[in-house]
Amino acid sequence: MLRILxxxxxxxxxTEPLPKLDEPALTEIGxxxxxxxxxxxxxxxxxxxxxxxxxxxxxxxxxxxxxxYYGIERFGVHFVASPRHADMLLVTGPVSRHMEAALRRTYxxxxxxxxxxxAGECGANGGEFGTSYASxxxxxxxxxxxxxxxxxxxxxxxxxxxxLEAVGRRSS
Amino acid sequence: xxxxDQLAPFLHHLADVGLRVEARASPGLAPAQLILVQxxxxxxxxxxxxxxxxxxxxxxxxxxxxxxxxxxxINACFEKAGAYLVARTAVPRAAPVLSSHTASYPGADRPERxxxxxxxxxxxxxxxxxxxxxxxxxxxxxxxxxRDFPAAGRPQAQTPADYQYNFLLAQGSGVxxxxxxxxxxxxxxxxxxxxxxxxxxxxxxxxxxGYTHKGIEKIAEGRDAEGLARLAGRVSGDSTVAHAWxxxxxxxxxxxxxxxxxxxxxxxxxxxxxxxxxxxxxxxxMLNDIAFAFGFTQFARLREExxxxxxxxxxxxxxxxxxVPGGVAADLDARFxxxxxxxxxxxxxxxxxxMAIINDLPSVADRVRGAGVLKPxxxxxxxxxxxxxxxxxxxxxxxxDAPYPPYDGLTVKVPLHHYGDINARARTRLxxxxxxxxxxxxxxxxxxxxxIRVGWMHPAAGAxxxxxxxxWRGEILSFVRxxxxxxxxxxxxxxxxxxxxxxxxxxxxxNIVPDFPVCNKSVNGSYSGHxx
Numbered sequence: 001m002l003r004i005l006x007x008x009x010x011x012x013x014x015t016e017p018l019p020k021l022d023e024p025a026l027t028e029i030g031x032x033x034x035x036x037x038x039x040x041x042x043x044x045x046x047x048x049x050x051x052x053x054x055x056x057x058x059x060x061x062x063x064x065x066x067x068x069y070y071g072i073e074r075f076g077v078h079f080v081a082s083p084r085h086a087d088m089l090l091v092t093g094p095v096s097r098h099m100e101a102a103l104r105r106t107y108x109x110x111x112x113x114x115x116x117x118x119a120g121e122c123g124a125n126g127g128e129f130g131t132s133y134a135s136x137x138x139x140x141x142x143x144x145x146x147x148x149x150x151x152x153x154x155x156x157x158x159x160x161x162x163x164l165e166a167v168g169r170r171s172s
Numbered sequence: 173x174x175x176x177d178q179l180a181p182f183l184h185h186l187a188d189v190g191l192r193v194e195a196r197a198s199p200g201l202a203p204a205q206l207i208l209v210q211x212x213x214x215x216x217x218x219x220x221x222x223x224x225x226x227x228x229x230x231x232x233x234x235x236x237x238x239x240x241x242x243x244x245x246i247n248a249c250f251e252k253a254g255a256y257l258v259a260r261t262a263v264p265r266a267a268p269v270l271s272s273h274t275a276s277y278p279g280a281d282r283p284e285r286x287x288x289x290x291x292x293x294x295x296x297x298x299x300x301x302x303x304x305x306x307x308x309x310x311x312x313x314x315x316x317x318x319r320d321f322p323a324a325g326r327p328q329a330q331t332p333a334d335y336q337y338n339f340l341l342a343q344g345s346g347v348x349x350x351x352x353x354x355x356x357x358x359x360x361x362x363x364x365x366x367x368x369x370x371x372x373x374x375x376x377x378x379x380x381x382g383y384t385h386k387g388i389e390k391i392a393e394g395r396d397a398e399g400l401a402r403l404a405g406r407v408s409g410d411s412t413v414a415h416a417w418x419x420x421x422x423x424x425x426x427x428x429x430x431x432x433x434x435x436x437x438x439x440x441x442x443x444x445x446x447x448x449x450x451x452x453x454x455x456x457x458m459l460n461d462i463a464f465a466f467g468f469t470q471f472a473r474l475r476e477e478x479x480x481x482x483x484x485x486x487x488x489x490x491x492x493x494x495x496v497p498g499g500v501a502a503d504l505d506a507r508f509x510x511x512x513x514x515x516x517x518x519x520x521x522x523x524x525x526x527m528a529i530i531n532d533l534p535s536v537a538d539r540v541r542g543a544g545v546l547k548p549x550x551x552x553x554x555x556x557x558x559x560x561x562x563x564x565x566x567x568x569x570x571x572x573d574a575p576y577p578p579y580d581g582l583t584v585k586v587p588l589h590h591y592g593d594i595n596a597r598a599r600t601r602l603x604x605x606x607x608x609x610x611x612x613x614x615x616x617x618x619x620x621x622x623x624i625r626v627g628w629m630h631p632a633a634g635a636x637x638x639x640x641x642x643x644w645r646g647e648i649l650s651f652v653r654x655x656x657x658x659x660x661x662x663x664x665x666x667x668x669x670x671x672x673x674x675x676x677x678x679x680x681x682x683n684i685v686p687d688f689p690v691c692n693k694s695v696n697g698s699y700s701g702h703x704x
Contacts, residue, residue, distance in 0.1 A: 003529045004466050014473055049359045053384045055700045056361050057409025057490060060453075063359050064479075067472035081357035096703075097309035098383045099362055101333035102354050128406050133316055133325020134309055134387030153409065155489065 014068055026157060030075040033164045037076040040167060041087055045077045047163075048086035048110065052103045052139065053096030053129075057153040058120040062090065064156045072160065083109040088166070089116045091143070093123035095136040107143040117147050117166050119159065124148040146170070178255045179205050182224050191216060200426040200637035203574060204249065204256035211261045215271035215297065218248070218280070226250040226257070227555045227568075228277035230649045230666040231284060233291040235265065235319050244268050244291055248280075249649060254573035256640065263293060265318075272298040279555040279671055290317040290389065305382045305703065307334035316390050323390050334380075342368035342375050350685065354383045361699035365688075372684040377677045384703040392663035393655075397423050397497040397628055400660050404650070405492050407665050408701030413439075413446040414643025415665055415701070416495040418650030421576070423497050426637030426654055427629050433620040435499035436577045441615045442482075442491045442500075444608040447644035448519070449478050449490075451601040451608075454696055458598060459530070461690035462539040470526050474519060481515055484508075499625030513616050516609045523605065537595070544691035546592040546679040558646020559600040560672040560695055564592035570642035579642075582614055592679070594694040630658030645669060645698065667701030 037045045051059055065072040066079070080086050083106045095103055107116070118139035121127035126137030136142050147169060149162030183205075186193045191213045198206040209217050221228070229249040236243050243262040250257045263270050272295035273280040284295045285304035292315035306312070309331050315321060341349070347370055354362035364380035392403055404419030405412040417439050424431055456471025479489040485508045486494050494501050530536055546556070551564035561568065569586040571579040587603035589596040631637075631654045639650035646668030655661035676695050680688060 003532070007470070007525070007529060008466070011470070011473075050355060051359075051361050051384070053386055053700075054361070055406040055409035055412075056698065057406070057412065057492070059359050059361065060410060060490070064472075064476060067476050068469050069473065069476045079359060083355075094386060096384055096386050097327060097331040098307040098334070098385050098703075099354065100331040102362065102383070104330075105333075106355055128403055129386045129388075129391065132323050132387045132391055133321070133327060134385050134390070136327075136331075152406075152492065153490070 026070065026160070029157070029160050029164055030072070033077065033160065033167065034075040036164065036167045040170065041076070043076050045088060045163075045167065046080045046086050047077060047088045047090050048080055048083045048106070050089055050091045050103060050106050052091055052093050052099045052123075052142075053135065054092035054094075054120065054122060058092040058123070061153045061156050062092075062119070062159060065159060070156050070160070077163065083107075084111065086110050087115060088163075089114065090119055090163075091116060091123055091139045092119050093137070093139050094126050094129040095139055095142045097134055097136055100136055100142055103139075103142055115147075115166055115170060116143060116145050117149060117162060118145045119149045119154055119162070121150060121152040124150050127152060178253055179257055182221075182226070182252070182257070183207065185224065186217070186220055189216075189220060191220065198258075198636060199428065200422075200635055201258055202425070204258045204638055204640075206258050206260060209259050209261045211263050211270055214246070214261055215273065215275065217259055218273035218276040221250050222276040224252065226252045228273060228279050229256070229555065229647070230664075230670070231273065231280055231287060232651060232664040232666070233287045233293055233317070234653065234662050235291060235317060236262070242266065244293055246270055246287065246293060247651070248273060251568075251574075256574065258638070268293040269296050270294070271296055274298050274300075277555065278553050279674065282674065283670060289315075291315050292318065302338060305385055307382055307385075308332045309385075316387065321390075323387065323393070337380060339366045339378050339380070340368070340376060344370075346370050347375065363699050367685060367688075369685055372686065374680050374683055374685060374688070377680045377688075379673055379677060381673065381699060382703050384700045386700075386704070388665070388704040389663060392660050395660045396658055397660075400652070400663060401496055402493060404663070404665060405495070407704070408667055408669075408698040409490065409492075410450055411446065411643045411645060411648070411667070411698065411701060412490050412492045413442045413495060414641050414648055415650070415667070416493070417443060418639035418641040418643070418648040418665060419652065419663065420495055420497050421639030421641065422637035422650045422652035423631075423654075424637065425639070426635040426652055427631040429498060429626060429629060431499055431577075432623045432626060433577070434622045435624045437615055437619050438500045438504055438624065439495055440578050441504070441612065442486060442494055443641070443643070444611050444615070445478070445482055446491065447608050448605055448612075449475055449482070450644045451605050452478065452519075452523070454693060455598060455601060458540070458594070458690055458693045459536070461693050462536065464530075464533075464536055467526070467530055467536075474522060478515075478519065481512065485512065496625065498628050499623070503624050504619070509616050509619070513613055516612045520606065520609050523602070527602065539687070539690065540594040540598060542593055543683055543687050544594045544679045544694060546675050548590055548592060550678050551592065551675065554671055554674050556671045556675050558644075558668045558672065559597055559604060560675055561646065562587060563589045563596035563600040565590045568647070570640050570647050574640060576640065578615070582611060585610065594690060597694040630654070643668065645696070646671070665701075665704070667698050669697035669702040673697045673702060
C-alpha cells in the first residue's frame with residue numbers, strides 16, 4: 001500500500017493542457033463544457049456510448065477520455081451503462097444493418113429530451129464503408145442526429161469539443 | 173532445410189494415401205505452397221493434415237465467375253513449423269457442395285459457416301447447420317460474395333433484429349440463462365453472449381457475433397490498391413498497422429513489387445509500436461476489470477503518452493493510413509530517432525516499477541491466477557495464435573517462424589507459457605512488450621537509408637498474393653486477387669480473433685460470471701476484425 005501511495009505521489013497529477021500539438025488548451029474546452037453542463041444538466045451529463053458497427057478505432061479514443069490526461073469526469077461528463085440513465089447517445093458507425101435494430105431500441109430506451117452525436121467519419125457519413133447490403137452508412141440514416149464529430153477516429157480533444165458544441169447547440 | 177522443403181514429405185504422404193494432389197507454382201502466394209485438390213478429397217485432406225500435425229490457419233472462397241468454369245474456389249491454408257500450404261479446390265456454382273474440415277479442425281467451424289453464408293457453399297458433413305455471419309440483412313437464398321449479388325444489396329426499409337437463432341440451452345434445477353449484448357455496458361464493440369449458469373458459475377457460454385458485419389470483403393471489390401490499403405486499415409481499428417501491412421504485402425506480392433528496405437523497417441517500427449500500445453492499454457483494462465483502479469490509471473497514462481509520440485512522429489495516434497502500397501506514406505525524421513529510443517527505455521523502466529508493485533498484491537493474484545484457463549489441448553485444437561496461443565503452449569510467431577523483412581534479419585524473442593490462465597496471458601503480453609522494446613531499439617539503430625516507397629504497378633488480371641503478418645493479436649493472413657485494370661477482385665483478411673473467440677467459450681467454463689469481463693479482456697478478440 002505504501003508503495004502505491006509513493007507511486008501516486010511521485011507521478012503527481014499529469015492532467016494538463018495538451019503539449020506540443022498547437023491545439024487549444026484542453027482545460028479551456030473542459031471548463032466551458034463544465035459551465036454548460038452546470039447550466040443545463042444540473043452539473044452532470046450522462047453519455048451512453050453505442051458502437052453501431054465501428055472498426056473500434058473511435059471506441060479507443062472515447063475510452064481515452066477517461067484516462068488521467070483528459071479525465072473528462074472532472075468536467076461533469078460520465079459514461080453510463082444503460083440508455084435509461086443517459087442524457088446523450090454518442091454513436092459510432094457506420095451503422096451495420098445487423099446493429100440497426102439494436103441502435104433503434106437503444107434510442108427508444110433513452111429518455112427525452114435526448115441528444116444524439118454521431119462520432120467519427122463513418123458515423124458522420126459512412127466513411128470508408130458507405131452504404132451497402134451490410135451497412136446503413138451514417139447514423140442519421142437510422143436515428144435523428146443532433147451533431148456530428150468528424151475524424152478517423154476523432155481525437156479525444158475533438159470529441160470533447162464536439163460534445164461541448166452539441167450541448168451548446170441545445171441551449172440555443 | 174527451408175520451411176517450404178518440410179512440405180515435400182507431407183505432399184508425398186498425401187500421394188501415398190491416394191489423394192490426387194497437384195502442386196502449382198504461384199509466386200504471389202510464396203512462401204506458401206499452392207496445391208490443387210479434388211473436391212472429393214477435401215475432408216480427407218483435412219484428416220491427413222491433422223494427422224501430420226498441421227495447424228488449420230484459414231479458409232476462404234472465391235466466386236470465379238464467368239468464363240472460368242462457373243466455379244467457386246475454396247481455399248484452406250495450413251501451417252507446420254513455419255511452412256505454409258494453401259490447398260485449393262473448386263465446386264460448380266450450380267451445386268456448390270463440399271465436405272468439411274470441421275471434424276478434423278474445430279477451428280474451421282465458423283470460417284466454413286461464414287463461407288456458406290457469404291458464398292452459398294454447403295459443407296455437407298458440417299456438424300452445425302446454423303448460420304453464423306448472416307443475421308437478417310439478407311435472405312438465406314442470397315450470397316453477398318457471389319458475382320451476381322450487388323454490393324448495394326436489396327435491403328428492407330428497416331432491418332429486423334436477429335431472431336430464430338437456436339442457442340444451446342442447459343436444463344436442470346437452478347440453471348438460468350443470461351443474455352448479454354449486443355449493446356454492452358462499457359465503451360466496447362457489440363456482440364451477444366448467452367450464458368447458461370448455475371448460481372454464479374458458468375456452465376456454458378455461447379457467442380453470437382456478426383453484429384459489426386460491414387461487408388468488407390464485398391466492398392473491397394473494384395477498389396484500387398490505395399483504396400484497399402485504406403479499407404484494410406479499418407478492418408480492426410486497433411490493428412490498423414498490421415492489417416494495412418498484411419493487405420499491402422499481399423498486393424505487393426501479387427504485383428511482384430520489391431518494397432525498399434527503409435520502408436519495411438518503418439512498417440515494423442509502427443507495427444511494434446502498435447503492439448506495445450495495445451498490450452499496455454489492455455494490461456490496464458484487465459486491472460480495471462478486477463477493480464484495481466491504480467493499475468488501470470497508470471497503464472492508461474502510459475498508453476496515452478505512447479500514442480502522443482506516435483502522433484508526433486507519424487502524424488496519427490494509431491498510425492492509420494501510414495502504410496501504403498509500395499512503402500510508407502511519410503519518412504521518419506532523423507531528429508525523432510534518439511527520443512524514440514529513450515522513450516522505449518523509459519517505458520520499459522516504468523512498466524518494471526509498476527509490475528513490482530502489482531506483483532506484490534495478493535488481491536490481484538487472487539483474481540488472475542487459475543481463472544480463465546485455456547488448456548493447451550484446446551488451444552491446439554482451435555489453432556489459437558498470438559498471445560492467447562502462446563500462453564497455452566502454442567509456440568508460434570510469424571516473425572520468428574516464417575520471417576518476412578525486416579524480421580528475417582532480427583532476433584525476435586517469443587515468450588511461451590503453458591498454464592493458459594489470465595495470469596499467463598498477461599505475462600505473455602508483458603514479455604511481448606519487452607521483446608518489442610528490443611526490436612524498436614534494433615530497428616532504430618539499424619534503420620537503412622534510401623527511398624520509402626516505390627511506384628505502384630498494376631499486376632496482371634488474375635494475379636494473387638498472400639500476406640502473413642504477426643500483428644499484436646497474432647498471425648494475420650491477407651489474401652488478395654486482382655482483376656482487370658489493377659482493381660481488386662477478392663480480398664480476404666483473416667484476423668487472429670477467428671482463432672481466439674471460440675477459445676473464450678471454453679476458458680470461461682466453470683468460472684464465475686463476474687470474472688467474465690477480465691477473462692474476455694485477457695483474450696480481447698476483435699469483433700470488427702472477425703465480423704468483417
